[in-house]
Amino acid sequence: MTSWLGVRTTTATMAAVAAAFIFSIATQGQTQTPPAYKAPRLPYGAAPNLNGTWQVANTANWDLQDHQGARSPILAMGGWGAIPPGLSVVDGNEIPYKPEALAKKKENLQKRLELDPEMKCYLPGVPRAIYMPYPFKIVQTPTQMLMSFSYAATTRVIDMTKVPKAPVDTWMGYSSGKWDGDTLVVESRGFNDRTWFDRAGNYHSAALRVVERFTPMSADVLNYEATMTDPSVFTRPWKISMPLYRRVGRDAELLEFNCVEYVEEMMYGDLVKKPTK
Amino acid sequence: MRRTRLARTIRFSSTVATACAVAMLWASAAAQTAQNPPAPARPPAAAPVPATSPLTTAWGVPNLEGIWISGDTTPVETPDPSDQTSLAALSKWFPGNDFTSEKTATTDPVVQYPPSKRRALVTEPSTGRLLIKQKAIDERDYNLVHLLDSYANHTLWERCISRGAPLLPAPYDAAYQILQTPDQIAIFYELLHVTRIIPISDQPRVMSNIKQWFGEPRAHWEGKTLVVDSVNFRDKTILGSATTSRRLRGLPHSEKLHTIERFTRSDNGTIHYEVLINDPETYETSWVASFDLLAPPPSYQILESACHEGNEYMPAALRGARVEEGTIQSKRPERR
Numbered sequence: 236m237t238s239w240l241g242v243r244t245t246t247a248t249m250a251a252v253a254a255a256f257i258f259s260i261a262t263q264g265q266t267q268t269p270p271a272y273k274a275p276r277l278p279y280g281a282a283p284n285l286n287g288t289w290q291v292a293n294t295a296n297w298d299l300q301d302h303q304g305a306r307s308p309i310l311a312m313g314g315w316g317a318i319p320p321g322l323s324v325v326d327g328n329e330i331p332y333k334p335e336a337l338a339k340k341k342e343n344l345q346k347r348l349e350l351d352p353e354m355k356c357y358l359p360g361v362p363r364a365i366y367m368p369y370p371f372k373i374v375q376t377p378t379q380m381l382m383s384f385s386y387a388a389t390t391r392v393i394d395m396t397k398v399p400k401a402p403v404d405t406w407m408g409y410s411s412g413k414w415d416g417d418t419l420v421v422e423s424r425g426f427n428d429r430t431w432f433d434r435a436g437n438y439h440s441a442a443l444r445v446v447e448r449f450t451p452m453s454a455d456v457l458n459y460e461a462t463m464t465d466p467s468v469f470t471r472p473w474k475i476s477m478p479l480y481r482r483v484g485r486d487a488e489l490l491e492f493n494c495v496e497y498v499e500e501m502m503y504g505d506l507v508k509k510p511t512k
Numbered sequence: 513m514r515r516t517r518l519a520r521t522i523r524f525s526s527t528v529a530t531a532c533a534v535a536m537l538w539a540s541a542a543a544q545t546a547q548n549p550p551a552p553a554r555p556p557a558a559a560p561v562p563a564t565s566p567l568t569t570a571w572g573v574p575n576l577e578g579i580w581i582s583g584d585t586t587p588v589e590t591p592d593p594s595d596q597t598s599l600a601a602l603s604k605w606f607p608g609n610d611f612t613s614e615k616t617a618t619t620d621p622v623v624q625y626p627p628s629k630r631r632a633l634v635t636e637p638s639t640g641r642l643l644i645k646q647k648a649i650d651e652r653d654y655n656l657v658h659l660l661d662s663y664a665n666h667t668l669w670e671r672c673i674s675r676g677a678p679l680l681p682a683p684y685d686a687a688y689q690i691l692q693t694p695d696q697i698a699i700f701y702e703l704l705h706v707t708r709i710i711p712i713s714d715q716p717r718v719m720s721n722i723k724q725w726f727g728e729p730r731a732h733w734e735g736k737t738l739v740v741d742s743v744n745f746r747d748k749t750i751l752g753s754a755t756t757s758r759r760l761r762g763l764p765h766s767e768k769l770h771t772i773e774r775f776t777r778s779d780n781g782t783i784h785y786e787v788l789i790n791d792p793e794t795y796e797t798s799w800v801a802s803f804d805l806l807a808p809p810p811s812y813q814i815l816e817s818a819c820h821e822g823n824e825y826m827p828a829a830l831r832g833a834r835v836e837e838g839t840i841q842s843k844r845p846e847r848r
Contacts, residue, residue, distance in 0.1 A: 372709055374698040374707075374709060379691045383700075388707070390705045392814070399813065403816075490724070493706075495672055503663045503830055505840075508834065
């Protein structure tokens with residue numbers, strides 16, 4: 236038969252085309268043409284200036300994948316707690332779980348009020364910190380890069396000079412950064428297995444490695460991508476992408492949302508001494 | 513030296529005390545018999561190592577960037593024989609500690625500070641003694657006496673919330689990583705992984721109705737010194753959290769707290785730090801403490817202080833107390 240390419244295809248060439256197609260998906264982001272926008276530079280440095288307050292405007296923290304709106308998992312929360320609908324931020328919508336891992340994800344979803352680390356105001360992990368529905372600040376100097384998150388007083392320091400060793404497993408991983416043109420590329424490893432990707436129970440193991448790409452698209456928008464590799468849980472690497480928006484004026488003020496003190500009564504209230512009557 | 517610290521960190525993160533503040537308290541609380549853990553072997557002395565950052569930034573102001581340790585072992589206040597009795601409520605949890613000693617033990621000398629010739633970090637009042645109002649002392653002591661009644665009676669450090677903004681010395685995890693741009697300074701606190709982002713600007717404050725554990729800071733340069741002026745602190749904030757802080761440990765402050773910190777890069781490996789504390793609800797007069805922040809060896813790596821995530825002390829201690837009272841059954845909760 237004659238293919239749309241105008242050549243006679245064999246099984247081999249079909250396989251090659253398929254492989255190339257898959258490869259192009261897998262490497263999407265690395266190979267796409269750089270945006271026409273050229274970001275302003277640091278005042279005293281050659282790198283694009285990412286300093287500022289950033290936040291997503293999506294519902295990825297509820298569920299990375301396509302999701303319908305739904306009533307609140309806590310009925311008493313009513314409209315406050317109702318789940319807003321959202322389109323997937325996952326390339327192709329599918330998170331490529333191994334079969335047994337998918338079963339665990341479903342179990343996580345069932346028990347999310349109990350198991351989601353966010354319920355206890357635990358450190359959010361990577362990439363979840365970025366798309367929590369709260370702002371974070373990037374502080375960038377010619378040699379150093381730091382992200383300070385409103386949620387849970389989380390901080391990430393990204394080493395721009397070397398790849399740090401991960402002496403112990405951590406919630407936020409150990410991150411190193413480099414520039415690929417105007418894109419900040421951050422590689423992280425050294426994670427524990429206790430953080431989730433969202434409130435829908437999407438999870439990973441301690442073998443997780445994350446490569447993030449922050450690309451300036453305009454003065455107030457960064458394109459954010461993260462590629463997750465974790466052979467213990469997923470059959471292949473998978474990628475999410477979304478815009479980050481700059482908060483300006485009074486909205487750029489980063490207020491403390493150190494929620495630890497707001498979960499203590501939930502976590503320890505039953506162990507507090509009751510007043511004697 | 514690093515191995516000692518790392519080994520301790522691994523032990524902590526895999527067991528109890530990523531709630532570092534509580535490392536010494538937890539055993540005592542669980543068993544109601546206070547004990548200090550064995551002191552780790554003191555590693556060989558290491559002289560301060562020059563920081564890698566140049567003394568001046570590209571834009572011509574003193575360069576504060578780098579990792580700095582606040583570990584001066586000089587007592588905050590000039591020791592006084594009366595301290596042993598006035599700190600009785602604290603001594604209950606740390607029996608055997610001599611709070612009248614000239615020396616304060618550290619457990620993690622990442623940087624071996626030169627032997628102190630000073631009796632106190634406090635330089636004003638000149639006596640080196642704080643004039644603390646009785647109301648604040650009473651509140652501190654009530655919390656110590658009723659410590660196990662509630663999480664709320666613990667210091668903010670034991671609750672993994674805050675250790676206060678000023679960089680008063682601490683026995684471990686006392687590293688601060690500073691980043692600096694022309695219009696802001698970020699100070700990342702190793703302990704509790706919090707970051708203060710301080711505008712170098714006289715922009716008007718906006719938080720008159722919002723209080724924060726780190727307050728609302730504004731900074732400006734006075735010659736070669738960065739001056740950080742902070743107000744709008746949360747009620748009950750603490751400045752001293754370790755036993756090394758003695759009378760300051762767990763002392764609650766008011767919303768009227770006002771701090772003025774002065775950072776001066778004095779040489780390659782040193783930032784001289786001075787802090788003025790004013791809180792008319794807590795003290796009869798304002799006071800000043802001054803000491804050096806030193807650069808650690810280049811191999812020093814900031815570790816993740818996931819305190820709240822590992823705070824098994826809090827439920828264990830409260831449960832233990834309720835079991836002893838007989839108000840709950842001695843059933844060990846499931847982990848995680």
